Amino acid sequence: MTSWQTLVARARLRATRKHRYRTVEAGRHSMAHGYPAAPVPEGLAARATTASFDGGELVTVSGSGEGPGALVLLHGGAFINGIQAQHWGLVEHLVESTGRTVHVPRYPLAPAAVHTDAWRFLDAATARLGEEAPLYLVGDSAGGTLALLMAQRHRGDGLVAGLTLVAPWLDLSLGNPEVERLARQDPWLTPAGMRPIARQWAGGLDPADPSVSPLFGPLGDLPPTLVLVGSHDICRADCDRLRELAPADADLVVHVEPGSPHDYPLLPTPEGARGRADITRHVLRTLGAGVRRG
Template structure:
């Protein structure tokens, strides 16, 4: 059953979804709360019958593998979940991951990367590069996908892999965080319409996520990277999202660099709209599945 798209701004407002992102105080409180009360990250008890799931570890990091249950796998996708660097993977992420595995007929690797205050951009980047190197040894293609904060991790990894000589990687980005300086002059225009994200809290989170790196380092803000020779990009973004102006810059910069780009922009949609149980979300998920099909 699909829900009306128009109800989600009100729902997000009622649950104060933007509290950690709207103010610096909210961000600091969220970091402290996540350190004191880590959220459960495991997959739901009931999963689709057409996928199977296992778990391993990369050091202290849980890494799940979701595989199609029949017909075999024709490739790999590393999916890095979003959550503003403070929230772990949620049921909506798992539902999309299961759909990708079953319908794209690929094996999806899901690292539960360390959140703030423990993790940072450099550590997450190194984690994805290790996983990608291990999966490449299977001889099958390995692509990248992520949403929100996980979109930042995915695109930063794609740039690093390109620099290492790995070509042809497809990258799917859902409402990605691209420039952690949060300096796009169009952000103040979009901010009053965004019920989910904010500026002052996001700046605190971004500075902490950067760790010892500059906010302009492509490992932190992939929009600052050289985009030449990247594989195909699919970017999904709603216009009621303060990250949408940077999505436009990424599309322009990538196309100017000769990169194949598919831009799924939804007028009036909120942040991460492809993960929502709406008709527009379902249509976007179908496009994502097609882009990642082995």
């Protein structure tokens, strides 16, 4: 049964966020007025360092150092919004529950940037992090797009050991017919408002091009992958499609949380807490147990 906290969250999202993507015009307006990045919270500041290069920033939050590898969290925000407080909350959870250092790339955003600008920075960041391999990537929404693309770019080289994709935007064209049906249930996202953002981010490419839409890229030889998505989320359509297209022997788990909206593991709900615990378990199974405090 869906918790009352999730029902409240859905109502709040519909009242405060749905208008940002309801129409093409709303999407263009949102793109021109993206949310600024939230600062590193006080609880993490003492463990955080920031390096600026190639048009972005790499924030590193040190863990206990117990256990191999490190995490990279690629934040969502439809490629137009900076990292938000709920993303920092997930960073703190991961640092405490896995013992690993978490690296947070703050990549260039639309409309000033397109995907090639982001990859100039992300490739430079990845090169810096190579000594900390294996890396486990966590990405939500647009960050999930980037996480899967990054894993595809590094297939077979041993850099990326595992993936968690939270409500990933897998097809920027939103061409799946199921998207329109799910939009009636989704309290947050509407394809009409997201499509102009996708076209801007694609920088002249077809939004369905595999360079920007990982659903159409190579899906074989990927690391162990966990996908978490709510049933009331337009991103569910292509998460289901990912499960259909992935090779039969893929180490892929797609969990659909009944009644939950977009990015549910980032929400302060019982379902969100279970989602965060699922991420921790997958990280520890993939990288090795190390320590676990939460």
